[in-house]
Amino acid sequence: MSKVVMVGAGPVGLYTAIQLKLYDPSIKIQILEKYAQYQRKHVVKIDKASFKDSHPDPKFQALLQSLEGTVPTQKIEESLKEFACTLGIEIKNETIASCEELAKNHPDADLFIGADGAHSIVRKEIFEDKKSKQNLQYVAEVKYEVQGTSRPLSLWSEAYDPLLKSNHLVVEHVGKKQENDKTCVSLRVFLDKNAFQTIKSANFKNPYQWTSTDKQKMDSQLVQTIEVWLKEREKILGDKIVDGSIKISGVKLNVYQSDEVVLEKHNKTWALVGDAAFGVPYFRSLNNGLVCANVLAKKIYSTLHNEQETVNKSFLGIKWQQKVSPLQKYSEKVKEIAQYESFIAKLKATGLGVLGKHLAYARKALFIDSTQDRNEVSVGGRLLMFGMAAAGVGYMMHKAINANNPEPKKVKNNVRRTVYK
Ligand SMILES: Cc1cc2nc3c(=O)[nH]c(=O)nc-3n(C[C@H](O)[C@H](O)[C@H](O)COP(=O)(O)OP(=O)(O)OC[C@H]3O[C@@H](n4cnc5c(N)ncnc54)[C@H](O)[C@@H]3O)c2cc1C
Incomplete structure (x- = not known):
């Protein structure tokens, strides 16, 4: 009987383990997980396409259908964990501090999988943390809860005012109403390096609160932007913010990719999978992890059955x-997907950067400065802002495509074939 040991029972680890077990129920799978309760508490957007090529088991497919769209990570975790346990996958609470020890403690294991997230110990110790990394943007992540339901502002009819009145580009992310009748709202405020310095010590574990003490630590223009958005969302949508729920953290949006997986x-x-293998921002990382996991589960099955590929x-x-060995094919696919996704992420970063700059020009053109009371913005102002922004983004995207990738169509088609085949 084959045995596979996995470090990390995050969504990608569980999703890989379930599929492997469905392909071959005789494989013994043990997952070692640091925490009894999954620590991440955000909402993620899962694309239907990420589940394409997953194991066709009807019960598994029904579960995956319930996870499509905007969904809290807790829900993904709980459903996958429950399903994994029904299949006989063992999940043990254990923190891995040394991979050498891990290998010694499991001499009967045929394969080890690092599904232990962005700070993977498996990547650090086994793969010597050899990776490429690039910082794309600085962001203030403002998270809070509102009573009842909410939604993002319409880009066509509602978001003009807050975008023009604030000092930064802001992108919203709104979850579904939870069982406790509250909805999570996230505002991503794109910052320059200097403004980021004022919130860099605030992270998801120890965020800043929306109190006068913490506001004083933050860049004043950032405080103003957050105030504008909270006020405008309240005015337009009637958002009722849950007392004390506003948390602000500084986030660097990076792309990184382990040299080998x-x-x-x-x-x-x-083998590495999920955030341990590579990460890109803009709500794509989990989706990429799922796409790679579909491939990994199949290739491990083939490897353990001594199959070879050509x-x-x-x-x-x-x-x-x-x-070639099936795992070598997995490695090649991960590299192709990572290359394509980081190209797209860089393109998005460029587009967002240009959009932010054009908003700043539009504010200047409309004589909106950071000190004045920002009242209604005229229709002419809205048209000017979006005209400038659209022209700028179009031009810069075109430039970025050519600068980042001399043969954009070729790479795009290659990877599309790989990802969606
Ligand atoms: C605010 C926010 C919003 C996001 N939104 C999206 C989105 O909309 N769409 C999207 O695709 N992605 C999104 N992401 C990214 C997504 O959350 C991650 O890509 C995803 O959680 C990665 O899953 P994973 O299983 O690879 O790693 P993780 O979720 O990090 O899980 C790793 C697991 O390994 C365990 N572990 C780590 N080290 C050890 C050790 N030494 N011993 C034992 N166990 C260990 C951890 O406890 C954890 O349970 C978002 C991320 C954030 C922060």
Whole structure:
């Protein structure tokens, strides 16, 4: 009987383990997880396409359907954990402090999987943390709860005023109403490096509160932007903010990618998946993790059944087929997906940067400065702002595509084939 040991019972780890068990119920799977309760408490957007190519088991597919769209991470965790347990996957509370020890403690394991998130110990120790990393943007993440339901402001008819009156570009993310009759709202405020310095010590575990003491620590223009958005959302949507729920954290939006995702070490095979393998911002990381997990589960099954795969090679017009291990194919696919997704993330960063700059120009053109009382913005002002922004974004996106990637169509098509095939 084969045995697979996984570090981390986050959504991607559980999703990989479930599929592997469905492909071969005889495989023993043990997941070692640091916390009894999953720590992340945000809402994520899951695309239906991320579940394409997942195991066709009808019960599993019904569960996945219930997770499409905007969903709290807690719900994903609970449903996947429950399903994993019904399949006989063992989840043990244990913090892994050394991968060498882990390998020694499980001499009968055929394969180890690092699904232990962005700060993966498996990536650090086994893969020597060799990775490429680039900071794309600085963000203040403002999270709060409102009573009852809420929604994002309409870009066409409602968001003009707050965008023009505030000092930064702001993007909203609103979850579904929860069982406690509250809805989570997230405002992402895009900052420059100097403004970010004032909130860099505030993180998800120790965020700033919306109190006068913490407001004094923050950049005054950022405070003003948050005030504008809270006020405008209250005015337009009637948001009733739950007392004491506003939390502000500083976030650096990075793209990173482990150089390798499959390695042999301590006489064992190790693979990375999810945030441990690569991460991109703008609500894509979990989706990418799921897409890669669909591939990994199949390739582990093939590896444990000693199957081999072929790849087409060509040199100077001579074509031939070469045998490779299924995990090598997984590795190649992850690299292709990561390359495409980081290209798209850089494009989005460029677009958002340009949009922010054009909003600043529009504010100047309309004589809106940070000290005046920001009343209604005229229709002419709205048109000017969006005309400038659209022209700027279009031009810069075009430039960025050519600068980032000399052959954008080729890469895009290649990866599309890989991801959605
Ligand atoms: C505010 C916010 C919003 C987001 N929104 C989206 C979105 O809309 N769409 C999207 O696709 N992505 C989104 N993401 C990203 C998404 O949350 C992550 O990509 C996803 O959680 C990664 O899952 P994972 O299983 O790879 O890692 P994690 O969720 O980080 O899970 C890793 C698990 O490993 C455990 N672990 C770590 N180290 C050890 C150890 N040494 N020993 C034992 N266990 C260990 C951890 O406790 C954890 O349970 C968002 C992220 C944030 C912060």
